[in-house]
Amino acid sequence: MNAILHSSKLHPAPHPVNECDTPALLLDFDKLGRNITKLHSGVLAPVKVRAHGKAHKCPDLAKLQIAHGAIGICCQKLSEAEKFFEAGIQDIVISNQIVGELKVKRLVGLALAMKNSGATLGVCVDHELGLQQLAAALSDAKAGGGVIHVWVELDVGQGRCGVQSSAEVIALVEKIVQCKGMQFAGVQAYHGRLQHQRSVEQRLGTANEMFAKVRGVLDALLTNAASWGLSLPIAVAGGGTGSYKLEAASSLYTEIQAGSYALMDADYQRNEMPEDERFENALTVLCTVMSERTGQIVVDAGLKAFAVDSGLPVAIQPGLHVKGISDEHTVIEVTDLSLQPLIGKKLELIPGHCDPTVNLHHEFNVIQNGRVIAKWPIAAKGAGF
Amino acid sequence: MNAILHSSKLHPAPHPVNECDTPALLLDFDKLGRNITKLHSGVLAPVKVRAHGKAHKCPDLAKLQIAHGAIGICCQKLSEAEKFFEAGIQDIVISNQIVGELKVKRLVGLALAMKNSGATLGVCVDHELGLQQLAAALSDAKAGGGVIHVWVELDVGQGRCGVQSSAEVIALVEKIVQCKGMQFAGVQAYHGRLQHQRSVEQRLGTANEMFAKVRGVLDALLTNAASWGLSLPIAVAGGGTGSYKLEAASSLYTEIQAGSYALMDADYQRNEMPEDERFENALTVLCTVMSERTGQIVVDAGLKAFAVDSGLPVAIQPGLHVKGISDEHTVIEVTDLSLQPLIGKKLELIPGHCDPTVNLHHEFNVIQNGRVIAKWPIAAKGAGF
Numbered sequence: 001m002n003a004i005l006h007s008s009k010l011h012p013a014p015h016p017v018n019e020c021d022t023p024a025l026l027l028d029f030d031k032l033g034r035n036i037t038k039l040h041s042g043v044l045a046p047v048k049v050r051a052h053g054k055a056h057k058c059p060d061l062a063k064l065q066i067a068h069g070a071i072g073i074c075c076q077k078l079s080e081a082e083k084f085f086e087a088g089i090q091d092i093v094i095s096n097q098i099v100g101e102l103k104v105k106r107l108v109g110l111a112l113a114m115k116n117s118g119a120t121l122g123v124c125v126d127h128e129l130g131l132q133q134l135a136a137a138l139s140d141a142k143a144g145g146g147v148i149h150v151w152v153e154l155d156v157g158q159g160r161c162g163v164q165s166s167a168e169v170i171a172l173v174e175k176i177v178q179c180k181g182m183q184f185a186g187v188q189a190y191h192g193r194l195q196h197q198r199s200v201e202q203r204l205g206t207a208n209e210m211f212a213k214v215r216g217v218l219d220a221l222l223t224n225a226a227s228w229g230l231s232l233p234i235a236v237a238g239g240g241t242g243s244y245k246l247e248a249a250s251s252l253y254t255e256i257q258a259g260s261y262a263l264m265d266a267d268y269q270r271n272e273m274p275e276d277e278r279f280e281n282a283l284t285v286l287c288t289v290m291s292e293r294t295g296q297i298v299v300d301a302g303l304k305a306f307a308v309d310s311g312l313p314v315a316i317q318p319g320l321h322v323k324g325i326s327d328e329h330t331v332i333e334v335t336d337l338s339l340q341p342l343i344g345k346k347l348e349l350i351p352g353h354c355d356p357t358v359n360l361h362h363e364f365n366v367i368q369n370g371r372v373i374a375k376w377p378i379a380a381k382g383a384g385f
Numbered sequence: 386m387n388a389i390l391h392s393s394k395l396h397p398a399p400h401p402v403n404e405c406d407t408p409a410l411l412l413d414f415d416k417l418g419r420n421i422t423k424l425h426s427g428v429l430a431p432v433k434v435r436a437h438g439k440a441h442k443c444p445d446l447a448k449l450q451i452a453h454g455a456i457g458i459c460c461q462k463l464s465e466a467e468k469f470f471e472a473g474i475q476d477i478v479i480s481n482q483i484v485g486e487l488k489v490k491r492l493v494g495l496a497l498a499m500k501n502s503g504a505t506l507g508v509c510v511d512h513e514l515g516l517q518q519l520a521a522a523l524s525d526a527k528a529g530g531g532v533i534h535v536w537v538e539l540d541v542g543q544g545r546c547g548v549q550s551s552a553e554v555i556a557l558v559e560k561i562v563q564c565k566g567m568q569f570a571g572v573q574a575y576h577g578r579l580q581h582q583r584s585v586e587q588r589l590g591t592a593n594e595m596f597a598k599v600r601g602v603l604d605a606l607l608t609n610a611a612s613w614g615l616s617l618p619i620a621v622a623g624g625g626t627g628s629y630k631l632e633a634a635s636s637l638y639t640e641i642q643a644g645s646y647a648l649m650d651a652d653y654q655r656n657e658m659p660e661d662e663r664f665e666n667a668l669t670v671l672c673t674v675m676s677e678r679t680g681q682i683v684v685d686a687g688l689k690a691f692a693v694d695s696g697l698p699v700a701i702q703p704g705l706h707v708k709g710i711s712d713e714h715t716v717i718e719v720t721d722l723s724l725q726p727l728i729g730k731k732l733e734l735i736p737g738h739c740d741p742t743v744n745l746h747h748e749f750n751v752i753q754n755g756r757v758i759a760k761w762p763i764a765a766k767g768a769g770f
Binding site: 021022023025054076077096097098099100102103126127129130133159160161162164192288289290291292293296298300301303304305307308309324325326327328329331343344353355356359360361362382383384385 | 406407408410439461462481482483484485487488511512514515518544545546547549577673674675676677678681683685686688689690692693694709710711712713714716728729738740741744745746747767768769770
């Protein structure tokens with residue numbers, strides 16, 4: 001693990017965390033390592049881990065996950081896949097649809113470049129139009145056989161993307177196996193809401209409904225597998241930080257796509273969970289107290305440093321309670337008045353939701369024993385798809 | 386106005402809006418121009434407009450506001466002020482506290498560079514520590530007289546930054562006028578919550594309470610003005626898109642700091658307002674429909690393209706109702722089924738809150754008559770303070 005860390009090109013002279021100007025995104029290297037190890041200990045062979053790069057958008061972190069045994073990375077956007085491949089990641093799945101002629105042309109360009117260097121790119125489809133655009137772009141590029149691995153996304157209860165029935169899955173797979181440039185990769189079956197259901201029982205109940213749906217689709221596919229020349233078992237990908245042990249033990253899923261486990265956030269910590277299965281908060285934002293009155297402080301990080309779609313950030317230090325946020329400020333109630341004065345001091349807050357918070361910053365300050373030991377660029381950040 | 390537009394160095398060959406890849410931040414040039422004109426028609430001399438650059442973080446847009454009569458720009462962060470000055474803006478106020486030795490040293494560096502080129506930088510204070518750090522940095526830099534304009538922030542009801550009493554204002558002003566490198570600039574008196582109170586009556590009531598507090602502070606300052614050598618009237622800055630006409634007519638405020646009026650967003654449109662005073666939604670995000678089922682579509686822009694602290698984005702097209710958002714997706718209910726199929730089509734959504742949404746993108750696609758006529762970099766974006 002330290003070999004990976006020290007291979008980072010941007011390794012600066014180590015300096016105390018407190019010398020970071022604020023707001024600064026901090027990533028605790030030891031907690032990160034323990035989180036990665038814990039996930040792998042819960043996903044046993046033949047099930048594999050394909051770490052979700054959308055959570056961190058950081059090739060250095062992706063390489064650390066692969067060094068720990070992940071087979072590769074998945075991500076949500078073509079722009080992320082481009083950055084991960086550019087940084088040397090060799091096995092990437094875009095666990096999402098890519099629609100629109102401009103983007104699909106870029107997608108095929110990336111797939112060809114990856115194929116030529118012995119790497120593998122996957123993508124999802126859930127609609128005939130997306131598949132047609134992909135086939136047309138492959139044809140325009142005179143692509144050879146099996147240039148891109150195509151997963152069919154099944155809606156397993158999330159109600160977002162994905163087809164809804166076995167018949168729709170079969171209709172798409174039939175077209176995929178007939179297209180020379182494509183290779184059918186399996187079924188994408190991720191359930192986002194499941195991840196954030198608070199009780200263990202709720203998550204188990206939802207997962208069992210999901211498994212029944214996946215099993216039905218697999219049974220339908222197996223009927224046709226020989227005629228399509230599919231190799232068995234049919235791959236199924238999904239699972240997240242809130243549910244990965246369930247998918248891993250399901251005998252259905254072959255790849256686990258958890259992402260938040262590495263960094264964690266305040267929202268995931270609200271899930272009920274056995275203490276020894278809990279991941280650690282490796283991700284915080286260092287802030288400076290810029291204004292103060294009795295019982296209240298304001299720090300210099302607001303909506304440009306924290307995403308709040310899943311709730312406000314949470315103070316690490318006892319006696320501080322975050323009560324509001326605006327563009328450039330977070331207002332914190334000081335419930336333990338003995339802590340004051342605090343003006344000018346630095347303190348850490350845990351983001352409510354890691355993925356869109358990371359997207360606001362340009363680098364992780366990787367810390368160990370109170371020092372910044374590396375700076376890892378968040379290379380795939382941005383609104384671009 | 387067109388002269389400003391056409392001076393943009395990044396003016397590309399105009400192309401149809403529909404050729405933008407998605408998600409793309411669109412800014413309607415004609416609506417923008419009408420919004421700026423409308424604001425100025427509601428702020429009469431001697432009251433001035435100092436447009437708030439935190440809303441757009443874009444020097445090209447700041448120059449357009451100045452060409453329309455704004456005396457300069459205000460912003461919320463040192464990193465924004467640096468970018469605006471670098472782009473040629475000559476009169477900048479950071480309407481916020483800058484605390485922490487690293488940042489204060491940068492602040493003084495910027496103030497000296499601006500002073501040397503005949504430009505003016507202002508900043509706020511609300512605590513003795515911030516003032517001490519500023520005085521020390523000016524002293525270390527051997528700064529000459531009046532290098533930085535210092536505003537004292539008064540809390541006029543927001544409950545965030547700002548001192549709370551006339552006595553505290555006076556204590557800070559006494560120190561400012563004794564510090565050679567500083568020039569006392571006036572009282573910063575912005576009320577953020579007031580901007581978003583929905584009814585005209587609520588806003589009037591809150592504004593009147595605010596005016597009483599400002600008047601009390603001004604009376605206290607006037608008692609000392611002669612002994613401090615202050616020129617009269619004492620400047621008061623504040624006001625926003627929801628309340629600017631009230632501050633402008635108050636006989637107290639000398640500078641109006643509205644920002645959102647230029648772009649607008651869905652949240653501000655929820656304010657009750659006479660129709661002829663309403664600003665137009667000049668800002669949208671162009672998205673592609675990437676997944677579809679009967680009664681529902683999903684577009685390729687989520688939390689990395691929209692800030693949702695003030696609510697979900699809103700579809701422009703009738704028959705579409707945004708019902709959820711996640712990292713890379715926005716789920717939209719299709720209430721008018723005759724609109725389908727929509728897969729692969731592009732459509733525009735109005736962000737819930739303009740400032741943190743703009744911060745997620747790297748450029749405005751400036752549009753007119755269905756064509757992209759310029760691309761304006763969002764030069765001051767980022768989490769850095």
